[in-house]
Amino acid sequence: MQGIMCMLLLAAPTCLVAQTSEPVQTPPRTRHWNIGLTAGIDRNYHIVDMVYMTDMKFDKYRVGPVYGLHIGYAPLSWLSFNIGAVMIQKNYHMDHVFQYHSTRYSLPTTTTNDYINVPVEMKLSVGRTVKVHAFGGVYGGYWLRSHRKGVTYSFSNDRECHFDEDIEFSDKRDNRIDKGFTWGAGISGKIINCIELGVEVRWYYGIEDIQKPYMRNLNPRYNTTFAIQAGLNYWL
Amino acid sequence: MKRLNFFGILLIMVLCFVSCRKEPLDSFVNPNKFTCKTYLQQFEMVWQGMDQGYVFWDRDTVDWDARYDEYRPIFAAFDARPANNPVTINEYWNAYNGLFEGLLDHHLTGRFYAPKGLPRGQCEAWVSPGTNNYQHETNSTWERSKQLAILQKKAIPGTYFGYNPDDDYNIPGTYTCLIPGQNEGEMIAYFRFTNFYMLQMYTNYMIYGNQIPGYVTAQEPAKKFFGPRYFEGMTSEASYANNDSVIGIIFDLRGNGGGSVADLEPIIGSLTQSPTVVGYTRVKEGFGRLDYSAWSESVVGCPNQHLKTAKPIVVLADITSVSCAEIATMLIKSLPNGVFIGERTYGAIGGLYSGGSTNIYHDLFYNGCFGDYDYFKDGPDPYAGIFSYYIYTSTFHMVDKDFNDVEGIGVQPDIEVRYNSRRLDEGIDNQLDRAIRYIKTGR
Known part of the structure; x- marks a missing residue:
């Protein structure tokens, strides 16, 4: 991944040199394909209804990094199709707060989840030098890693205990396949003919329960992730 | 116009997306707080309480969903019995004993009370599936x-x-x-x-x-x-x-x-001569059978006089x-x-917290013992018409210092x-x- 990013960054000045060496009168050729890099931050909303377990709260959100690359094809000036590969974290925070005897306990757990998402989307654009985009599509993904850090309670010692550990995936419980819908909007502008800079906001709306249907009374859990990204497109 | 159509389609899609998710189950109620009026309600609460709060589901070989399919019709049939053909205490005990049979927790005890058609003293079933499966009787x-x-x-x-x-x-x-x-x-x-x-x-x-x-x-x-x-x-x-x-x-x-x-x-x-790690414990942390907290060290301290x-x-x-x-x-x-x-x-290594007027420990950690502790302690009242229950089960899962399980196996x-x-x-x-x-x- 880092290697590809370096190649693209190195390719940008080459494009600049190539552009300045072209004859001035030559009409600009139409470019249909682009390849790009994006990076930003995301905020995940872990959707779970705790019903009567009211002391366990998932109401604090955690941000995480998001970065990736994409390839686009634009058959028309206002329409393009993109496919990408995005590394994204869908993190969440659970706080178990309770009163035990005269002591108020707070047992927070922050869970960090690394996913790779592959969005396929259609993008509609308006404008000339500065373009405004709206896009929507679907994505598939895979849950790569899970890590948790926090505080639990040692019953036998009547005290709090800290932990910081990778979570071993359970074949029975954990649904590592992710899928859903993605949509968002952005703005971009070409700084030179072949290089375009842009920013976008994007939602990933998961429709895949993060748990397999391993029990009758399964309480569903979903991720909805909001991302703000800046990107660079190289038009081929 | 085409672009307008595109945004319209996008909006419709977004609205459709929301319906792609499963709804939370509305049948979830706190099994520590529910008052049952029928055999079936009692069965549902006991089954659900174990489903959500039993700490050995990652190791237990009992198919709890299959038990639901098998025993729900039995309890439903109990409710349908006419007054001149009441459920006998043996039938009642057999039903719960079958439901709990083979569960790993060796602390597990269930007490069930059915006031319908049975006189006082003959309406309580007591099951304890953990067995002394060794080579001799004990006294x-x-x-x-x-x-x-x-x-x-x-x-x-x-x-x-x-x-x-x-x-x-x-x-x-x-x-x-x-x-x-x-x-x-x-x-x-x-x-x-x-x-x-x-x-x-x-x-x-x-x-x-x-x-x-x-x-x-x-x-x-x-x-x-x-x-x-x-x-x-x-x-x-x-x-x-x-x-x-x-x-x-x-x-x-x-x-x-x-x-x-x-x-x-x-x-x-x-x-x-110094504090000693004897093992590790964990509790349930959510509704899923396999939703567990992290392991925490169980340390036995060393007092000044030792x-x-x-x-x-x-x-x-x-x-x-x-x-x-x-x-x-x-x-x-x-x-x-x-x-x-x-x-x-x-x-029977899994430790537990039991009792108290509100069975407070269940509602702190959402696992372990649940039901009407006081109801049984003071003696059930058959005229109250409540199908009561109290499930005495481990609050935490304990393993030894090498993470070997000892529940149902014992220390060798x-x-x-x-x-x-x-x-x-x-x-x-x-x-x-x-x-x-x-x-x-x-x-």
């Missing part, structure tokens, strides 16, 4: 009396002290003596407890003293033993155990039914050593100078010496004899 009281009679003959005259347990007040039976060692002047210190409520009894005595007449007579032996005979006697400079003439210690937990983990530090911890030098310690335990007695056995076995002689223990002895009833009748305690031999010879 702790009978075995203890035989073993203590043999012990007294081995004891150095004047060193035997014993207080029999008072079951009405959960007062432990406590026994100690010195046994001759290998060479002239050498001795072996022997301690035995029938349960682990020593600290609780001692603390209650110090707090309440003579204010609670019912407790005084029962607590007096505990105070005496816990004071001069153990707490000071064992660990002070002039104690049995710290006496240079004492070459080893036998800690007898046969027939010990468990008790409070608060006893572990002052009693078992005093045999160590054994100064690491002498050989033998823990004697058997199939009648249960719960806290098994944790104590695990701890002594894990010490470099500790060895476990006897039989495997019972296999380093040197297996099986209980021998015939030899006991002949005046020979083969397990005690093996322990003495180990202390004397190191083998």
Whole structure:
């Protein structure tokens, strides 16, 4: 991944040199394909209804990094199709707060989840030098890693205990396949003919329960992730 | 226009996306708080409470969903019975016994009450699926009396002290003596407890003293033993155990039914020279059967007054050593100078919190015991018409220090010496004899 990013960054000045060496009168050729890099931050909303377990709260959100690359094809000036590969974290925070005897306990757990998402989307654009985009599509993904850090309670010692550990995936419980819908909007502008800079906001709306249907009374859990990204497109 | 259509389609898609997710189950209610009026409601609450709060689902081989499919129609049929054909207590017991059969938790006990059509005294079913699946029947009281009679003959005259347990007040039976060692002047210190409520009894005595007449007579032996005979006697400079003439210690937990983990530090911890990790515990953390908290260390502290030098310690335990007695056995076995002689223990290691007017512990951690504790404690009222229940099950899952599971398996002895009833009748305690031999010879 880092290697590809370096190649693209190195390719940008080459494009600049190539552009300045072209004859001035030559009409600009139409470019249909682009390849790009994006990076930003995301905020995940872990959707779970705790019903009567009211002391366990998932109401604090955690941000995480998001970065990736994409390839686009634009058959028309206002329409393009993109496919990408995005590394994204869908993190969440659970706080178990309770009163035990005269002591108020707070047992927070922050869970960090690394996913790779592959969005396929259609993008509609308006404008000339500065373009405004709206896009929507679907994505598939895979849950790569899970890590948790926090505080639990040692019953036998009547005290709090800290932990910081990778979570071993359970074949029975954990649904590592992710899928859903993605949509968002952005703005971009070409700084030179072949290089375009842009920013976008994007939602990933998961429709895949993060748990397999391993029990009758399964309480569903979903991720909805909001991302703000800046990107660079190289038009081929 | 085309672009407008595109945004319109996008909006419709977004609205459709929302409906792609499954809705949370609206049948989730707190099984610790629900009042049941029918057989079926009672079954649903018991099944659900176990489904969400049982801590061994990652290891248990029972197919709990299949049990639902199998037993739900049975309880539904109970409700449909006409008044002239009431459900008998045997049918009722069989249904719950079948539902719980084979579950791993060896603390698990279910009490169920059905007021419909059955007179008082015949409407309660009590099931306990954990089995004593070893090679002999047990009778702790009978075995203890035989073993203590043999012990007294081995004891150095004047060193035997014993207080029999008072079951009405959960007062432990406590026994100690010195046994001759290998060479002239050498001795072996022997301690035995029938349960682990020593600290609780001692603390209650110090707090309440003579204010609670019912407790005084029962607590007096505990105070005496816990004071001069153990707490000071064992660990002070002039104690049995710290006496240079004492070459080893036998800690007898046969027939010990468990008790409070608060006893572990002052009693078992005093045999160590530093805090000791005995195992790890975790609880459930959510509705999913496999939603668990992280493991947390279970450490037994070392009190200020403790054994100064690491002498050989033998823990004697058997199939009648249960719960806290098994944790104590695990701890002594894990010490470099500790060895476990006897039989495997019972296999009820998962600790639990039970009781209280609101069964508060369930609602703190959302697992473990649930139901109407007080309802049964005070005696169910058949005229209230409530199908009550109380499920006594482990609050936390415990493994040993190497993350090996012991629930339903028991702690395995380093040197297996099986209980021998015939030899006991002949005046020979083969397990005690093996322990003495180990202390004397190191083998």
